[in-house]
Amino acid sequence: NAGVTQTPKFRVLKTGQSMTLLCAQDMNHEYMYWYRQDPGMGLRLIHYSVGEGTTAKGEVPDGYNVSRLKKQNFLLGLESAAPSQTSVYFCASREPGRGNIQYFGAGTRLSVL
């Protein structure tokens, strides 16, 4: 049981570079989420998706874009990375009606220099 898999696990970028973080879930969940975690800030929602082909903004969407072309995958893109985007990024998924329980991946640690 893989659950929620995030790739890559670590990445270092230079300011202005772009990259895509991949989240894949094998639980056939309808909803998927991207969060960032910063010290003392808890988990903040960046974007989320309630189904294939749909996306919506969360609490801190600026500087990020997402796509959900396939139900099992949710991509998070940084078009022009900034040092303020240095963070740990978590993907989560859940099934509607299952008591709000979200299942998380192991995270991607991103440093922007």
Next chain:
Amino acid sequence: GQQLNQSPQSMFIQEGEDVSMNCTSSSIFNTWLWYKQEPGEGPVLLIALYKAGELTSNGRLTAQFGITRKDSFLNISASIPSDVGIYFCAGGPGGSNYKLTFGKGTLLTVNP
């Protein structure tokens, strides 16, 4: 937006001690979840609560859904070194709202 106040922010305890932490909100939630995050990993669900007043246990962990629906508590009895981690509460409004509101976490350190 909704906010959760989680306290304490951190705890440093001796092995064998009991631990209590809580979350409070200005808004009502229909679901309370407690997650644990170990170093280098993602949050893992510990306990889910769905009814006001509900008291649920998972081994040495016990959590309660406050009767006002605005708070929840997590207790850990007889702590052990592997209890180290960050504990998060999360509130779910239910209905058609897809999002959880997370507390900022309680960092627990257990001294052997």
